[in-house]
Amino acid sequence: MKNAPFKIFILDDDVWYSELLEYHLSLNPDYELKKFHSAKDCLASMYERPNVVTLDYSLPDKNGDEVLKKIKEQNPDTQVVVISGQEDVATAVNLLKKGAYDYIVKDEETPERLWNTITKIRENVSLREEINQLKEEIGQKYDFSNVIIGKSEPIKRVFAMMEKASKTNITVSINGETGTGKELVAKAIHYNGPKKKTPYVAVNVAAIPKELIESELFGHEKGAFTGALARRLGKFEEANKGTIFLDEIGELDISLQSKLLRVLQEKEITRVGGNTVIPVDVRIIVATHKNLAEEVKKGTFREDLYYRLLGLPINLPPLRERGGDILVLAKHFIDAFAKENGMGRKTLSAEAQQKLLSYPFPGNVRELKALVELAAVLCDEAVIQEEDINFSANHIVRDFLDQERTLKEYTTDIIQRFLNKYDNNVLLVADKLNIGKSTIYRMIQNKELSVE
Known part of the structure; x- marks a missing residue:
């Protein structure tokens, strides 16, 4: 695409002047130039999709307004000078409002001004092409077969549901244990769907303190609260026309659930501290490790919001239910790690494979990846043996407790390990360790813990 010629049509009934412009622009050998002396001939050639048309406003067969309108109708991406x-x-103002890129008055400086204007247009075209190319590459990266690797029946059912989800903008709810790849599935659905060239914005609900979540989602106005020094757009505004992914939606405080429900129903938000109603058009994808139906029964999740978010449900199976996918994934991770680190080819012995298949993988795919990468490092030969795969953490615990440290230091280390393990999900870690979430937030604020 970058090597394609940059096409410029010069439309001017003055033969001498059109040749002057052609000569000046031909100094750039990358430009493909074509002259026209009537609007009829130029419009008949618009199928060639020029990048730019220089339009003489006073033509004998059509006025400039009409020609501009027809060019834009046929090729909206063609820039008209x-x-x-x-x-x-x-x-000039009227033409610019109707879509003209620039309005240049004929004088001795016209060729130079036109040169500068077209240079800017070409830079914008190149940037747009690069962005589109990057979006295509992202789409390929999140191709279903690249995101979820496996051939088991449970994962084939996931593929089928992802395929259905990507064909429309239906709300999607993803359920699965930590480490099963919920966000990867959300990205794959977005980048393979009708909104693939629009924004994708992810929000980890559990990682944001309760008092900040409303501002994070819906934005705030300057002075809305202490510390609000300037207006800030919320995640819903950032995701407008695209997709917003609300991870761990089950952790959303009950007091904010009604506000989220209203946004979903009315398709509009109001920033904290503001009165302006702002329309938003976003696709919703949510994920949780919780059973939201059970949370509804407990009274911790609104029933009306639950049904609003249910949409098309996708249940990600834990790794222990995926059988031979364990070995398929292990090979994929080992090959990728070896290539990234300049190692030779590594394979798993029959005993190592059996050891992997017999393990329940409580940390799911994320745990498998970490485990086989470590095995590849520990392995001295080309074949990873059974002893290179170590599920036991007893030696780690022993070494941990043998260190002479204060109780506070031990506590900080334990909380940090859990934050790392559960993707900085503060509420989940607080629940796992049976401590107050405010304690963790305070330690993060005091920089005793890191959530980077």
């Missing part, structure tokens, strides 16, 4: 012998501000 109007060149006129009249310095009429009202006309």
Whole structure:
């Protein structure tokens, strides 16, 4: 795409002047130039999809307004630079409103101004092409087969549901244990769906303190609260026209659930401290490790919000239920790690494979990845043996307790390990360790813990 010629049509009934512009622009050998002396001939050639049309405003067969309109109707991406012998501000403003890129008055500086204008247009076209290329690459990266690796029946059912989800903008709810790849599935659905070239914004609900979540989601106005020094757009505004992924939605405080429900129903938000109603058009994908139906029964999750978010449910199976996928994933992770680190090819012995298949993997795919990468490092030969795979953490615990440290230091280390293990999910860690979430937030604020 970058090597394609940059096409410029010069439309001017003055033969001498069109040749002057052609000569000046031909100094750039990358430009492909074509002259036209009537609007009829130029419009008949618009199928060639020029990047730029320089338009003489005063043509004998059609006026400039009409030609501009027809060019934009046929090729909205074609930029039109109007060149006129009249310095009429009202006309210039009107043409710019109708889609002209620039309005240049004919004088001795016109060729130079036109050169600069077209240079800017080409830079913008190149940037747009690079962005589109990156989006295509992202789409390929999140191709279903690249995101979820496996051939088991449970994972085939997931593929089928992802395929259905990607064909429409239906709300999707993803349920699965920590480490099963919920966010990867959300990204794959977005980048393979109708909104793939629009924003994708992810929010980890559990990682945001209760008092900040409303501002994070819906934004705030300057002065809305202490520390609000400037207006800030919320995640819903950032995701407008695209997708918002609300991870660990089950952790959303009950007091904020009604506000989220209203946003989903009305498709509009109001920033904290503001009165302006802002329309938003976003696709919703949510994920949780909790059983939301059970949370509804407990009274911790609104029933109306539950049904609003249920949409198309996708249940990610834990790794222990995926059978031979364990070995398929292990090989994938080992190959990728070896290539990234310049190692030779590594394979798993039959005993090592059996050892992996017999383990329940409470940490799911994330645990498997860490485990086989470590095994690849520990292995001295080309074949990873059974002894290179170590599930036991007893020696780690022993070494940990043998260190002479204060109780506070031990406590900080334990909380940090759990934060790392559970992706900085503060509420989940607080629940696992049976401590107050405010304690963890305070330690993060005091920089005793890291959530980077």
